[in-house]
Amino acid sequence: MLMAVIVLARTRNLFAVIVLSGIYSFLMATLLVALDAVDVAMTEAAVGAGVSTVLLLGALRLCRSEEAKPAHRPWLPLALSLATAALLIYGALGLPDFADPEAPIHRHVAPRYLENEIDVPNVVTAVLASFRGYDTLGETTVVFTAGAGIIALLRRRKSKRGGDEK
Amino acid sequence: MIGHFSHVVTVLLMVAGLYVVMARGNLIKKLVGLSVFQTSVYLLYIAPGKLIGGTAPILAPQYTLYSNPLPHVLILTAIVVGVATLALGLAIAVRIKETYGTIEEDEIIAADNAVQDAEDARS
Amino acid sequence: MKNDLVLRVVGKLLIPFILLFAVYVQFHGDFGPGGGFQAGTIFAAGIVFHALIFGLERARKVVPDALVEAMLAAGVLLYAGVGVAGLLLGGNFLDYFVLDADPIHGQHRGIFWVEAGVAVTVCGVMLKIFYMFASRGDGSGGGA
Numbered sequence: 001m002l003m004a005v006i007v008l009a010r011t012r013n014l015f016a017v018i019v020l021s022g023i024y025s026f027l028m029a030t031l032l033v034a035l036d037a038v039d040v041a042m043t044e045a046a047v048g049a050g051v052s053t054v055l056l057l058g059a060l061r062l063c064r065s066e067e068a069k070p071a072h073r074p075w076l077p078l079a080l081s082l083a084t085a086a087l088l089i090y091g092a093l094g095l096p097d098f099a100d101p102e103a104p105i106h107r108h109v110a111p112r113y114l115e116n117e118i119d120v121p122n123v124v125t126a127v128l129a130s131f132r133g134y135d136t137l138g139e140t141t142v143v144f145t146a147g148a149g150i151i152a153l154l155r156r157r158k159s160k161r162g163g164d165e166k
Numbered sequence: 167m168i169g170h171f172s173h174v175v176t177v178l179l180m181v182a183g184l185y186v187v188m189a190r191g192n193l194i195k196k197l198v199g200l201s202v203f204q205t206s207v208y209l210l211y212i213a214p215g216k217l218i219g220g221t222a223p224i225l226a227p228q229y230t231l232y233s234n235p236l237p238h239v240l241i242l243t244a245i246v247v248g249v250a251t252l253a254l255g256l257a258i259a260v261r262i263k264e265t266y267g268t269i270e271e272d273e274i275i276a277a278d279n280a281v282q283d284a285e286d287a288r289s
Numbered sequence: 290m291k292n293d294l295v296l297r298v299v300g301k302l303l304i305p306f307i308l309l310f311a312v313y314v315q316f317h318g319d320f321g322p323g324g325g326f327q328a329g330t331i332f333a334a335g336i337v338f339h340a341l342i343f344g345l346e347r348a349r350k351v352v353p354d355a356l357v358e359a360m361l362a363a364g365v366l367l368y369a370g371v372g373v374a375g376l377l378l379g380g381n382f383l384d385y386f387v388l389d390a391d392p393i394h395g396q397h398r399g400i401f402w403v404e405a406g407v408a409v410t411v412c413g414v415m416l417k418i419f420y421m422f423a424s425r426g427d428g429s430g431g432g433a
Contacts, residue, residue, distance in 0.1 A: 001175075001179065002175075002178060002179065002182065005179060005182040005183070005186075005202055006182065008186070008198065008199075008202070009182065009185060009186045009189075009190070009199075014192070014194055014195065017194075017195055017198055018194075018198070021198045021201065021202070024202065024205070025205065028205050028208070028209070031209070032208075032209075032212060035212050035213060035215075035216045035233075036216050036220060036221060036222045036223070036233040037212045037215075037216075037222070037233070037237075037238050037241070038222045038224075038322040039238055039242060039322045039323070039324065039327070040208070040212060040238050040241050040242055040245070042314075042322055042323065042327045043242055043245050043246070043326050043327050043330070044205075044208070044245055046327055046330040046331055046334065047245050047246065047248075047249045047326075047330055048201075048205065048245070048249070050330065050334050051249055051330055051333070051334065051337075051415055052201065052249055052252055054334075054337060054419060055249075055252060055253055055256055055418060055419075055422065056194065056197075056198065056252075056256065058256075058419070058422035058423060059194060059256040059259060059260055059422060060194060062260045062263065062422065062425055063194060063259065063260060063263045063269050074185075074188075074189035077185055077188035077189035078185065078189065080188065081181045081182075081184055081185040081188070082181075084181055084184065085177055085178065085181040088177040088180070088181070089173070089174055089177050092170055092173035092174070092176075092177060093170055093173075095170065095173060095214070096214065109236060110234045110235065110236050113235055113236065114223070114225070114232055114235070119393050119396070119397075120319050120396065120397070120400065121224055121225045121226065121319065121320050122223075122224050122225075122318060122319055122320060122321060122322070122323075122324070123223040123224065123225060123232070123235040124223055124224075124235050124238045124239055124242070124322075124324070125318045125319055125323075125324045125400065125404070126319075126400070127235055127236065127239045128239050128242060128243075128324065129324075129325075129399070129400040129403045129404055130385060130396060130399065130400055132239060133372075133383045133385075133399075133403060134383060135243065136243070136368075136403070136407065137368050137369065137372065137383070139243045139246060139247060140364060140365050140368055140406065140407050140410050140411075141365055142247055142250060143246060143247070143250050143410055143411060143414050144361055144362070144364070144365045144410055144414065145250075146250030146251070146253060146254055146414060147250075147361050147413065147414035147417050147418065148361070149254050149257070150253055150254060150257050150417065150418050150421055151358075151417065151421065153254075153257040153258065153261060154257050154260065154261075154421040154422070154425055155421075156425075222322070224320075224321060224322070242324075242326060245326075246326050246411065250414070253418045256422075257421070257422075260422075260425065
């Protein structure tokens with residue numbers, strides 16, 4: 001996956017960039033299945049590799065450009081990125097080990113969710129729709145607002161032709 | 167360090183996405199870098215939830231050990247919100263292209279500066 | 290693209306299965322991986338596939354703009370409606386236990402309607418975004 005991202009960063013042909021991002025999403029979905037996150041993998045594959053790629057291709061068709069050669073060598077962002085990486089890795093060393101059953105993440109609410117007091121086998125759906133249904137209401141509203149925003153941004157007025165909206 | 171392998175991979179992916187956002191001027195490429203960054207954050211949350219020997223959190227009589235379902239729920243929301251953000255960002259990029267004629271950051275800033283200088287010279 | 294024989298045949302074979310799979314994922318969200326988001330996205334992907342092969346105009350006739358815009362709002366209203374129904378029947382907002390005589394069955398009912406609302410909104414938004422992007426470049430547009 002790192003190879004995909006590095007090639008993505010260096011490619012200037014935008015179509016190749018979009019295809020690479022689709023490949024990256026698919027690899028991420030596979031990794032998520034290996035990590036036992038089947039719902040998330042399905043959503044990531046459908047959304048990241050499907051819808052997101054279609055949207056990017058649509059925008060590329062409307063923008064129709066190729067990336068220009070960078071004007072100055074990107075030493076500062078590269079140095080900043082490496083410094084951030086070093087700091088984050090140093091900080092991450094304090095986190096619990098991978099797949100440690102004693103980690104605090106497994107102690108707090110997860111055992112209660114897994115006890116399944118509402119008789120729905122898919123625990124993720126149960127938590128999403130019932131235990132934490134309020135959050136899902138908020139998220140549906142966010143998706144609705146994004147749709148409304150897109151309508152507001154990209155709507156054409158039929159009457160005003162050739163005015164300030166090309 | 168072996169125990170933190172997943173965190174190291176997450177940080178590397180995150181920083182790669184951050185580099186693309188910072189160092190490239192093309193708006194569409196910046197948005198792709200942003201989505202790479204977001205995807206690495208999903209990994210950050212889900213990797214600690216996995217238990218070796220556990221299985222997907224769908225209750226069935228023959229399994230006793232399940233991976234933690236809580237991060238899955240949070241990340242499910244995050245994925246959908248992420249694509250909504252990407253769509254809005256792309257809509258803004260399309261509008262910028264129609265107004266400025268370009269989606270390279272340097273040229274947009276130069277065009278803005280030129281307009282600002284013209285206004286200053288007039289007033 | 291509708292003159293390409295391979296694409297047309299494969300499209301006609303696959304699109305009903307994609308839509309059926311979306312409905313399957315929606316209703317089996319309780320027992321296997323799946324649920325509202327995945328189902329909405331897969332359904333929208335099926336219709337986008339149809340639009341890509343057979344042209345935007347035909348897709349617009351099958352799923353007109355007004356329907357898509359109505360779907361956007363209807364999903365959120367459905368979700369909030371389930372919450373208010375909980376209020377009206379005597380419990381808290383979004384309380385599923387009071388939706389039926391048997392509390393466990395009330396949970397199943399509540400989750401069913403809530404997931405349906407989520408799927409409708411997600412499908413509507415994905416379709417709307419695709420329609421907007423696809424019609425913007427044509428110059429004629431259709432308004433919304």
